Amino acid sequence: MKIIIAKTAGFCMGVRRAVDMALEAPSKHGSPIFTYGPLIHNPQVLDLLDEKGVQIIREIPDSGSGTVLIRAHGVPPDVKTRLRQAGFSVIDATCPRVIKVQTIIRKHAQKGYAVIIIGDREHPEVTGLLGFAGDKGYVARSLEELTSLPVFDKAILVAQTTLNTHLFEEVKDWVQTHHPNYECFHTICDSTAERQAEVQEIAGQVDAMIVVGGHSSGNTQRLAEIAEAVGVPAYHIETEADLDFKDLCNATTIGITAGASTPNWIINRVVHTVERLPCQNGAGVLKAVYTLQQTLLMTNVYVAAGAGCLCYTCAALMKIPNILPHAWVAMLYVLSMHTLNNLTGLKSDRYNDPDREAFYRRHRLSLTCLAMLSGAMGLLIACTYGITPFLVLLTMSVLGLSYNLKLMPEKNIMAGYSRIRDVPGSKTILIAAAWGVVTSALPAISTGKPFAPATIFVFLWATGLVLARTAFFDILDMQGDQIVGKETIPILLGEARSIRMLRILLLVLAMLPLLSGMAGVFPPLGYGLAICPAAMLLLVNIHEKGFMLPGFRLEFLMESLFILAGIVTLTFSLVQRL
Numbered sequence: 001m002k003i004i005i006a007k008t009a010g011f012c013m014g015v016r017r018a019v020d021m022a023l024e025a026p027s028k029h030g031s032p033i034f035t036y037g038p039l040i041h042n043p044q045v046l047d048l049l050d051e052k053g054v055q056i057i058r059e060i061p062d063s064g065s066g067t068v069l070i071r072a073h074g075v076p077p078d079v080k081t082r083l084r085q086a087g088f089s090v091i092d093a094t095c096p097r098v099i100k101v102q103t104i105i106r107k108h109a110q111k112g113y114a115v116i117i118i119g120d121r122e123h124p125e126v127t128g129l130l131g132f133a134g135d136k137g138y139v140a141r142s143l144e145e146l147t148s149l150p151v152f153d154k155a156i157l158v159a160q161t162t163l164n165t166h167l168f169e170e171v172k173d174w175v176q177t178h179h180p181n182y183e184c185f186h187t188i189c190d191s192t193a194e195r196q197a198e199v200q201e202i203a204g205q206v207d208a209m210i211v212v213g214g215h216s217s218g219n220t221q222r223l224a225e226i227a228e229a230v231g232v233p234a235y236h237i238e239t240e241a242d243l244d245f246k247d248l249c250n251a252t253t254i255g256i257t258a259g260a261s262t263p264n265w266i267i268n269r270v271v272h273t274v275e276r277l278p279c280q281n282g283a284g285v286l287k288a289v290y291t292l293q294q295t296l297l298m299t300n301v302y303v304a305a306g307a308g309c310l311c312y313t314c315a316a317l318m319k320i321p322n323i324l325p326h327a328w329v330a331m332l333y334v335l336s337m338h339t340l341n342n343l344t345g346l347k348s349d350r351y352n353d354p355d356r357e358a359f360y361r362r363h364r365l366s367l368t369c370l371a372m373l374s375g376a377m378g379l380l381i382a383c384t385y386g387i388t389p390f391l392v393l394l395t396m397s398v399l400g401l402s403y404n405l406k407l408m409p410e411k412n413i414m415a416g417y418s419r420i421r422d423v424p425g426s427k428t429i430l431i432a433a434a435w436g437v438v439t440s441a442l443p444a445i446s447t448g449k450p451f452a453p454a455t456i457f458v459f460l461w462a463t464g465l466v467l468a469r470t471a472f473f474d475i476l477d478m479q480g481d482q483i484v485g486k487e488t489i490p491i492l493l494g495e496a497r498s499i500r501m502l503r504i505l506l507l508v509l510a511m512l513p514l515l516s517g518m519a520g521v522f523p524p525l526g527y528g529l530a531i532c533p534a535a536m537l538l539l540v541n542i543h544e545k546g547f548m549l550p551g552f553r554l555e556f557l558m559e560s561l562f563i564l565a566g567i568v569t570l571t572f573s574l575v576q577r578l
């Protein structure tokens with residue numbers, strides 16, 4: 001079965017901005033925190049906000065305290081005034097594109113124009129827009145309703161930002177013919193237009209279309225309508241639990257899209273479920289490969305193998321012989337720490353990777369034993385190299401183990417930073433530094449050349465590569481991490497800036513082995529290794545262009561780049577022996 005996933009699926013700019021503001025509100029603004037009406041039309045996101053203490057008020061009380069967040073759809077202007085008069089602080093999360101429509105309406109209403117809004121009268125965005133038109137506002141849901149409105153001397157027409165583009169084109173044609181003195185403003189949001197155009201295109205190539213989003217979300221409903229109009233069955237679902245396996249199993253190609261208020265983690269869950277529909281069981285070899293890949297990733301065996309390969313590569317660059325025990329130390333340390341991290345990070349996996357969360361809950365005991373055993377074995381092997389490598393590894397293991405532990409009471413000078421994980425960006429940097437130490441510094445320390453130029457360059461290269469890998473995964477996990485309050489580097493810098501920095505870092509990492517090779521610091525192998533950061537850059541671009549959604553395939557490919565480094569090193573060593 002082939003699955004086509006819409007590149008435009010998921011949060012639009014306005015919704016993402018509003019959700020980010022709501023998630024940040026408890027730490028930035030006076031509590032209690034409220035939203036005026038539901039923030040967005042997605043019950044799962046609303047449940048999460050409720051868990052974080054963000055409650056909904058639907059009526060403005062005579063008096064109150066705390067902060068009220070205005071949702072992305074906006075509100076009539078008097079609502080903000082009344083909220084302030086009641087005693088609330090107001091944060092305005094109205095989408096900038098909705099504000100633009102509000103401005104057009106206010107300006108023309110003040111000049112005496114009648115304002116006709118094409119949209120759904122009951123929709124909160126339209127309610128808000130009407131408030132800016134004063135007594136000059138009218139709403140028409142369809143061309144028929146528009147034709148029944150009175151005739152005005154002068155009028156403007158605007159569209160609800162999520163209106164069906166075809167309907168607005170029809171409206172404009174009718175206005176041009178019957179009321180050429182009316183002025184039409186194309187206020188449908190680009191993101192809506194692109195989403196609708198894409199669903200129409202995908203619907204033409206598939207046997208069934210799945211549209212993910214809240215049942216009360218107007219823009220999601222319209223996506224389903226557009227797909228149906230193309231002639232394919234469209235299934236509007238809220239979560240993977242609504243999937244109808246029987247119907248979908250008849251399809252050979254399935255399209256998946258989502259409304260503007262659907263978070264990534266729900267889309268991911270739907271994609272994962274469709275990928276493993278019961279009717280795909282017979283797919284034999286493919287299914288077995290899929291299960292094997294997933295098991296290797298979930299148990300961290302593949303990540304550990306990648307660390308072993310990276311260590312082998314680093315040793316070859318530093319010309320360290322007899323690398324196998326060092327590679328084992330790297331593999332066992334990474335296996336131990338990543339497994340422990342997964343065990344203590346179940347809360348964010350609930351949103352980022354529900355399959356992993358379920359796996360770790362199911363096998364908690366055996367995975368804990370595996371993590372402890374591998375950590376102890378790594379220390380034992382390090383011990384055979386002497387006291388310094390042992391102490392270095394022990395320090396790193398203790399740091400890894402204490403990452404999630406409260407090291408200081410919360411009511412002290414460092415309040416808010418009682419655990420290492422509370423330090424912003426600590427996760428991304430610590431993982432990279434730990435990998436750098438076990439894959440390059442530890443072998444160098446064991447062989448007595450910790451400060452040779454090659455060691456320093458190799459350490460920087462290996463650490464940089466892992467930093468890029470971890471930051472990339474952090475970008476994919478931003479929504480889930482933000483919900484549980486994890487301060488990763490992408491959350492601090494924002495997605496666009498993080499991707500820009502990732503690209504620069506990867507370019508530097510591609511140049512480093514080339515230049516070091518030319519300077520004679522690295523052996524000729526350095527030239528071949530530029531392929532790893534280059535391939536990483538390619539993956540980042542593939543994902544950013546929307547050709548691959550977050551999921552285990554993307555994760556598997558990213559982790560495979562360390563295995564690739566090992567393969568390149570092995571090939572060079574075999575060629576040299578010939």
Ligand code: SF4
Nearest residue numbers: 012014095097161189
């Ligand atoms: S659909 Fe467009 S106008 Fe509406 S909230 Fe999203 S970005 Fe803003």
